[in-house]
Amino acid sequence: xxxxxxxxxxxxxxxxxxxxxxxxxxxxxxxxxxxxxxxxxxxxxxxxxxxxxxxxxxxxxxxxxxxxxxxxxxxxxxxxxxxxxxxxxxxxxxxxxxxxxxxxxxxxxxxxxxxxxxxxxxxxxxxxxxxxxxxxxxxxxxxxxxxxxxxxxxxxxxxxxxxxxxxxxxxxxxxxxxxxxxxxxxxxxxxxxxxxxxxxxxxxxxxxxxxxxxxxxxxxxxxxxxxxxxxxxxxxxxxxxxxxxxxxxxxxxxxxxxxxxxxxxxxxxxxxxxxxxxxxxxxxxxxxxxxxxxxxxxxxxxxxxxxxxxxxxxxxxxxxxxxxxxxxxxxxxxxxxxxxxxxxxxxxxxxxxxxxxxxxxxxxxxxxxxxxxxxxxxxxxxxxxxxxxxxxxxxxxxxxxxxxxxxxxxxxxxxxxxxxxxxxxxxxxxxxxxxxxxxxxxxxxxxxxxxxxxxxxxxxxxxxxxxxxxxxxxxxxxxxxxxxxxxxxxxxxxxxxxxxxxxxxxxxxxxxxxxxxxxxxxxxxxxxxxxxxxxxxxxxxxxxxxxxxxxxxxxxxxxxxxxxxxxxxxxxxxxxxxxxxxxxxxxxxxxxxxxxxxxxxxxxxxxxxxxxxxxxxxxxxxxxxxxxxxxxxxxxxxxxxxxxxxxxxxxxxxxxxxxxxxxxxxxxxxxxxxxxxxxxxxxxxxxxxxxxx
Ligand SMILES: Nc1ncnc2c1ncn2[C@@H]1O[C@H](COP(=O)(O)OP(=O)(O)OP(=O)(O)O)[C@@H](O)[C@H]1O
Numbered sequence: 245x246x247x248x249x250x251x252x253x254x255x256x257x258x259x260x261x262x263x264x265x266x267x268x269x270x271x272x273x274x275x276x277x278x279x280x281x282x283x284x285x286x287x288x289x290x291x292x293x294x295x296x297x298x299x300x301x302x303x304x305x306x307x308x309x310x311x312x313x314x315x316x317x318x319x320x321x322x323x324x325x326x327x328x329x330x331x332x333x334x335x336x337x338x339x340x341x342x343x344x345x346x347x348x349x350x351x352x353x354x355x356x357x358x359x360x361x362x363x364x365x366x367x368x369x370x371x372x373x374x375x376x377x378x379x380x381x382x383x384x385x386x387x388x389x390x391x392x393x394x395x396x397x398x399x400x401x402x403x404x405x406x407x408x409x410x411x412x413x414x415x416x417x418x419x420x421x422x423x424x425x426x427x428x429x430x431x432x433x434x435x436x437x438x439x440x441x442x443x444x445x446x447x448x449x450x451x452x453x454x455x456x457x458x459x460x461x462x463x464x465x466x467x468x469x470x471x472x473x474x475x476x477x478x479x480x481x482x483x484x485x486x487x488x489x490x491x492x493x494x495x496x497x498x499x500x501x502x503x504x505x506x507x508x509x510x511x512x513x514x515x516x517x518x519x520x521x522x523x524x525x526x527x528x529x530x531x532x533x534x535x536x537x538x539x540x541x542x543x544x545x546x547x548x549x550x551x552x553x554x555x556x557x558x559x560x561x562x563x564x565x566x567x568x569x570x571x572x573x574x575x576x577x578x579x580x581x582x583x584x585x586x587x588x589x590x591x592x593x594x595x596x597x598x599x600x601x602x603x604x605x606x607x608x609x610x611x612x613x614x615x616x617x618x619x620x621x622x623x624x625x626x627x628x629x630x631x632x633x634x635x636x637x638x639x640x641x642x643x644x645x646x647x648x649x650x651x652x653x654x655x656x657x658x659x660x661x662x663x664x665x666x667x668x669x670x671x672x673x674x675x676x677x678x679x680x681x682x683x684x685x686x687x688x689x690x691x692x693x694x695x696x697x698x699x700x701x702x703x704x705x706x707x708x709x710x711x712x713x714x715x716x717x718x719x720x721x722x723x724x725x726x727x728x729x730x731x732x733x734x735x736x737x738x739x740x741x742x743x744x745x746x747x748x749x750x751x752x753x754x755x756x757x758x759x760x761x762x763x764x765x766x767x768x769x770x771x772x773x774x775x776x777x778x779x780x781x782x783x784x785x786x787x788x789x790x791x792x793x794x795x796x797x798x799x800x801x802x803x804x805x806x807x808x809x810x811x812x813x814x815x816x817x818x819x820x821x822x823x824x825x826x827x828x829x830x831x832x833x834x835x836x837x838x839x840x841x842x843x844x845x846x847x848x849x850x851x852x853x854x855x856x857x858x859x860x861x862x863x864x865x866x867x868x869x870x871x872x873x874x875x876x877x878x879x880x881x882x883x884x885x886x887x888x889x890x891x892x893x894x895x896x897x898x899x900x901x902x903x904x905x906x907x908x909x910x911x912x913x914x915x916x917x918x919x920x921x922x923x924x925x926x927x928x929x930x931x932x933x934x935x936x937x
Contacts, residue, residue: 368387368388368389372460372461373393373394373438373457373458373459373460373461374387374389374390374456374457374458374459375387375390375394375401375409375410375457375459377406377413377415377416377454377456378454379419379452379454381406381415381416381419382403382404382405382406383402383403384454385402386398386401386402389461390459392461393432393438393459393461394409394410394434395434396409410432411433412430412431412433414428415442415455415456415457416455418442418443418444418455419444419454419455421444422444422446422452424442424444425441426441427439427441428441428442435463436463437461437463437466438459438460438462439459439460440457440458440460441457441458442456442457443456443457443458486504486506489508490508491508491579491581492506492508492509492511492512492513492579492581492582493506493508493509493577493579494528494577494578494580495567495575495578496525496536496575496576497575498540498573498574498575500534500540501522501524501525502520502522502524502525502527503575505517505521509580512554512560512580513528513553513554513558513560514554514555514558515527515554528553528554529551529553530552530553530554530555530557531551531552531557532550532551532552535549535562535564536578538564539564539565539576540566540575543566543568543573545563545566546562546563546564547563548561548563549561549562550583553580558582559582559583559584560580560581560582560583561581561583562578562579562580562581563578563579563581605651605652605654605655605664605708606651607648607651607652607655608651608652609623609652609655609656611648611652612645612649613794613797615789615790615793616782616788616789616790617789618782618786619781619782619787619790622649622779622780622781622782625777625779626649626653627656630652630653630657631656632777633748634776634777635729635749635773635776635777636750636777636779637752637753637774637777637779638650638751638752638779638781639754639778639779639781640752640780640781640782640829641754641783641827641829642754642828642829642831642906643784643828643829643830643831643832644781644782644783644784644830645781645829646712646752647666647710647752649779649781650664650710650752651664653708654707654710654748657748659707662704662705662706662707663703663704663707664707664710665700665703665708665709665710667680667681667709667712668712669712669716669717669721670712670713670916670917670920671920673921674721674917677717677718678724679697679699680699680700681700681701681721681724681725681734682699682701682724682734682736682737683697683699683734683736683737684699684736684737684738684739685737685738685739696736699736701734701747702734704747706746706747707748708749708750709748709750710750710751710752711725711751712751712752713752713753713754714752714753714774715753715754715755715757715760715766716755716917719765719767722766722767722770723767726769726773728745728747728749729749729770729774730773732744732746751774754906757771757775758771783829784826785824788822791821791822791833792818794830795818795833795837798833798834798837798838799812799813799837799841799851802834802837802838802841803841806838806841808841808844809849810841810844810848810850810851811849811850812849812850812851813850813851813852814851814852816852817851817852817853817856819853820853821833827904828902828903828904836856836857839857840856843855887926891926894908894912894919894922894923894926894928895928897911897912898928905919905920
């Protein structure tokens, strides 16, 4: 509010100005009392400047506007006679604008000029509402702001009973008791909130002539206060979100200086507030360009930019967006993602996926590497076979990928959502195999108390059963399998009722079934049933075109298994592998690459020839001639000693035969089934072994 000096001459206008001075509506520097006996001018003593009409005194005051509020011709002429340089004369009023308000002078002057009646001008220019009531309780004056606040036109209010205009008015009361009420809160009929001061008008004879109210619309202020409270709440909320966010956040101002970071930012970059707040946006970058600066320059967001930040050179990906408020650039906000965290999450996800796949048929045709023509033929046959319900017979040496094909065929078939069950016919004791495959009736083995059990054929109903090592089935089990293939039904062990099943059979073998038929070890009728769709997978040595692609595939697979980052293999190393004949096929290749990766230094990321074992020494097997050391016999029974010796012999011969079980069994002169039994008995790990050669 401007600092106003009011010059009065004892007329009606002065009385209103006095009231204004009393009610704090204007900040009044003082009143020039030209006619000391003027009615209505009864101000506090120290506010009176008794100067007569010497206006120069005014200039010494710290005032913005001096307004002569009377039409008194004499005063007007006096002022004109002494007019200071900045004084502007307006008809009916004199306005003096000090240099402090020079900028507003023009506007004020033209405003003043448009008002002939200064009193009304002042009162109308006041932001506060004013309403005057006479002794008949009727409205005798309202200003413009009162119109705005009360929501009525001046003509609608003048000469109307005050209570019609403001139903809750207390002006009649103030008039009756003759006492003012200062700064009272009031809610108007139209919902507006006002703060009002009510004052009785008392004439020189000390008689009440009416009362008036000056009121300020505080609706906006109250709303503003509420808005500010809301804004404060939002600010607190946002701060809490940013502080607790797991995402690292950094904010800079429009000049690119650090404004704010959160704890996640410190965790990832290692930089604290003192390192970045108020510092240029480049402060946290250890490699790359500051994206904050780029965004401030272009006003466009950037996403997914790779950078290195902080003293630890952390690998991160950043997204930065400009903050534009009402079209003005206020700064930018960046969100930083820790790449190593993303990487570890991705590999965790991959592992989880792998585990899930382990529970089902793991592989699809996409997992089968086939570059050579030979492999592509096998692959094409398998894909065609997958779409038919026919029994598939996979043939090929151990480790060529027969199981891989079986998985892929199941996953490509319409049965993919049902079970895939793998049975290694050589690994299960013959006595158990039948009941495993076909199930048994209650009481079949040990009296009526024993519950019956479904066999694997029933388990895999609507799915597929993979019968690996089918050449190892006994003639008895072969007969039962033939029934499954012919009738589509099984009979549980100990039962008589056939159970219809719909299980697709995928069989695999590496033995020469034709030779087995001739030797009377395999049923010819079963052979023809199984051999409807034979797929031959050639040994690796006959399709060396697959070698490089297989090696790269295996490196990726083993990287995941071992948590390594091996990226390549040298040409020389590939060359040395091409010279090998791989009796254990792809499984052996996998073992060789795996071993090379284990022996590699953690700083190396390329497999070189030195990492590959010398194959010549591996192929020879004359070391069997070497004597095995006798076990330490101290405190051992003969049986313990024999067991220990047997175990050592098994391990040694397995090693000499590259863990190929058929070769080992043949070399030891025992059946493969017997070998499985002994491996179990001595707890020898079979996971890395080949079944046959
Ligand atoms: N073409 C191929 N592409 C990718 N991986 C392969 C391929 N062939 C074989 N492998 C991998 O080699 C290993 C041996 O394959 P698989 O177990 O399928 O052989 P197999 O012929 O069933 O062996 P066995 O007769 O001893 O049971 C597996 O880890 C398999 O994933």
